[in-house]
Amino acid sequence: MSAVIFSLRSAPEGDRLMLPLVRRTRDPHLGVWALPGGWLDPDEDLDSAASRTLAETTALMPSYLEQLYTFGAVDRSPTRVVSIVYWALLRSDLVDAQRSSAGAPENVEWFDADDLPPLAFDHNHIADYALDRLRNKVGYSRIAAGLLPDEFTLTELREVYEAVLGRRLDPSNFRRLLEGTDELVPTERFRTGKHRPARLYRRNRDT
Amino acid sequence: MSAVIFSLRSAPEGDRLMLPLVRRTRDPHLGVWALPGGWLDPDEDLDSAASRTLAETTALMPSYLEQLYTFGAVDRSPTRVVSIVYWALLRSDLVDAQRSSAGAPENVEWFDADDLPPLAFDHNHIADYALDRLRNKVGYSRIAAGLLPDEFTLTELREVYEAVLGRRLDPSNFRRLLEGTDELVPTERFRTGKHRPARLYRRNRDT
DNA sequence: GCAAAAGTGTTTATGTTACACCCATGA
DNA sequence: TCATGGGTGTAACATAAACACTTTTGC
Numbered sequence: 001m002s003a004v005i006f007s008l009r010s011a012p013e014g015d016r017l018m019l020p021l022v023r024r025t026r027d028p029h030l031g032v033w034a035l036p037g038g039w040l041d042p043d044e045d046l047d048s049a050a051s052r053t054l055a056e057t058t059a060l061m062p063s064y065l066e067q068l069y070t071f072g073a074v075d076r077s078p079t080r081v082v083s084i085v086y087w088a089l090l091r092s093d094l095v096d097a098q099r100s101s102a103g104a105p106e107n108v109e110w111f112d113a114d115d116l117p118p119l120a121f122d123h124n125h126i127a128d129y130a131l132d133r134l135r136n137k138v139g140y141s142r143i144a145a146g147l148l149p150d151e152f153t154l155t156e157l158r159e160v161y162e163a164v165l166g167r168r169l170d171p172s173n174f175r176r177l178l179e180g181t182d183e184l185v186p187t188e189r190f191r192t193g194k195h196r197p198a199r200l201y202r203r204n205r206d207t
Numbered sequence: 208m209s210a211v212i213f214s215l216r217s218a219p220e221g222d223r224l225m226l227p228l229v230r231r232t233r234d235p236h237l238g239v240w241a242l243p244g245g246w247l248d249p250d251e252d253l254d255s256a257a258s259r260t261l262a263e264t265t266a267l268m269p270s271y272l273e274q275l276y277t278f279g280a281v282d283r284s285p286t287r288v289v290s291i292v293y294w295a296l297l298r299s300d301l302v303d304a305q306r307s308s309a310g311a312p313e314n315v316e317w318f319d320a321d322d323l324p325p326l327a328f329d330h331n332h333i334a335d336y337a338l339d340r341l342r343n344k345v346g347y348s349r350i351a352a353g354l355l356p357d358e359f360t361l362t363e364l365r366e367v368y369e370a371v372l373g374r375r376l377d378p379s380n381f382r383r384l385l386e387g388t389d390e391l392v393p394t395e396r397f398r399t400g401k402h403r404p405a406r407l408y409r410r411n412r413d414t
Numbered sequence: 415g416c417a418a419a420a421g422t423g424t425t426t427a428t429g430t431t432a433c434a435c436c437c438a439t440g441a
Numbered sequence: 442t443c444a445t446g447g448g449t450g451t452a453a454c455a456t457a458a459a460c461a462c463t464t465t466t467g468c
Contacts, residue, residue, distance in 0.1 A: 040279075040289070042287060043281055043287070044281065045279055045280045045281050046277065046278075046279040046280075046289070067276060067277065069274060070253065070274065070277040070291050071253075072247075072252055072253040072291075073252045073253075074250055074251065074252050080249060080250070082247070082253070082289075082291070084277050084279075084289070153447090154447085154448095155446075155447080170431070170432070170433085171446085171447080171448085172432095172433085172447095172448075172449075172450090173430075173431065173432080175447090175448070175449090176449095177430090192439085192440095193439090193440090193446085194439080194440060194441085194444095194445075194446080195438075195439055195440070195444085195445050195446045195447070196437070196438040196439050196440095196445080196446060196447045196448085197438080197439070197447080198446080198447060198448090199447085199448095360420090361420085361421095362419075362420080377458070377459070377460085378419090378420085378421085379420095379421075379422075379423090379459095379460085380457075380458065380459080382420090382421070382422095383422095383457095384457085399466085399467095400419085400466090400467090401417095401418075401419080401466080401467060401468085402417085402418050402419040402420075402465075402466055402467070403418080403419055403420045403421085403464070403465040403466045403467090404419095404420080404465080404466070405419075405420060405421090406420085406421095415468105416467105416468090417466105417467095417468090418465105418466090418467095419464100419465090419466085420463100420464075420465075420466090421462105421463080421464070421465095422461105422462080422463070422464090423460105423461085423462075423463095424459100424460090424461080424462095425458100425459085425460085425461095426457100426458080426459080426460100427456105427457085427458075427459095428455100428456080428457075428458090429454105429455085429456075429457095430453100430454080430455075430456090431452105431453080431454075431455090432451100432452090432453080432454095433450105433451090433452090433453105434449105434450085434451085434452100435448105435449080435450080435451100436447105436448085436449075436450095437446105437447075437448070437449090438445100438446095438447075438448095439444105439445090439446090439447095440443105440444095440445095441442105441443090441444095
């Protein structure tokens with residue numbers, strides 16, 4: 001049971017898609033970076049086990065969690081293991097808050113999803129596969145809002161899409177696309193800043 | 208390790224999407240219909256194990272095979288089992304040929320995919336999920352050709368799509384859609400019948 | 415010639431992309 | 442009032458759906 005966990009972190013060139021890795025504390029691949037994982041409890045269903053695994057690494061609740069794939073190549077490891085992998089999105093504000101507080105777990109580090117170090121087992125392959133799935137899913141669903149706080153402006157959401165997809169989007173077309181769906185609801189609050197205040201939106205819980 | 212295997216069978220109202228079930232020979236759910244399955248060999252990768260499971264039930268090679276999902280709810284069975292499920296497409300001509308020969312396996316029976324009997328464990332749920340995936344995938348890929356022999360007319364292929372999707376498609380638009388892709392290649396052979404001969408096509412192996 | 419399926423062309427609707435332009439605010 | 446991001450409008454283009462029409466065969 002492993003998890004590929006995505007969140008956003010601010011960088012000089014804009015937000016970057018990042019994921020947490022843990023340093024292995026035992027053989028094989030001792031000391032090598034790997035996806036966070038754990039063992040499946042006999043009386044626990046798969047989604048719960050994925051949540052628990054994720055909580056043990058980040059101490060946070062995911063805003064999105066989905067099974068990715070089950071890997072089981074014989075050469076994955078000296079002792080062959082079937083690995084059920086989940087992927088998840090975390091609200092970036094919660095991750096940031098936790099990192100500045102005392103609760104940051106040991107030997108966990110965040111890496112740029114597009115620039116990972118060599119990982120244990122076939123975890124590079126798994127992480128790439130998860131990234132493909134995320135990018136694909138972002139193309140046809142509004143899932144990326146799960147990386148943002150409860151309320152956000154359309155520009156903030158667009159920047160998330162740009163960070164995930166790796167390309168610029170037209171602001172006006174992006175707005176129209178999302179206003180046409182019922183997955184986003186406008187609030188009466190505005191984000192005030194340097195320029196014209198921007199309306200805040202929130203995710204529609206009913207869909 | 209279980210498999211949801213789809214093929215087509217002729218019926219009075221046109222081709223129907225069917226899948227094979229096996230009668231359970233032991234408790235729990237003795238005598239109840241279930242998806243074909245088997246146990247994962249320790250030195251076998253998942254795709255191979257799925258192929259083997261499928262061969263044990265149908266004695267045939269699938270024209271398409273893909274992992275569906277891994278199920279593991281605690282209440283799936285008295286003794287909880289993690290079940291890695293694959294789904295597959297079989298060429299209908301091979302299935303028909305085998306059924307009329309001696310090779311038809313015992314206690315295997317084909318059922319209409321939209322009208323299944325009550326199944327053991329959560330297999331009804333799994334079969335429905337596989338059907339959703341098939342119908343969804345047919346919408347954006349040319350995968351359904353895997354249900355037909357090597358060579359087929361566009362009308363035959365359209366009827367496959369109609370059987371899978373459960374609705375009629377416009378013949379001329381269907382033709383244009385498929386001629387625009389490179390997943391189908393025209394041959395110089397024609398199917399002669401009551402009316403104007405129809406050109407035969409085959410799947411493009413290179414894509 | 416007629417019926418029926420094969421195959422072509424055209425029109426309409428719909429959605430996507432590009433981009434010009436106005437609006438509201440802080441400085 | 443100017444710079445800038447927020448927000449609206451619209452024309453161009455691509456894709457899909459609907460359907461009229463021509464072609465080729467068996468009988």
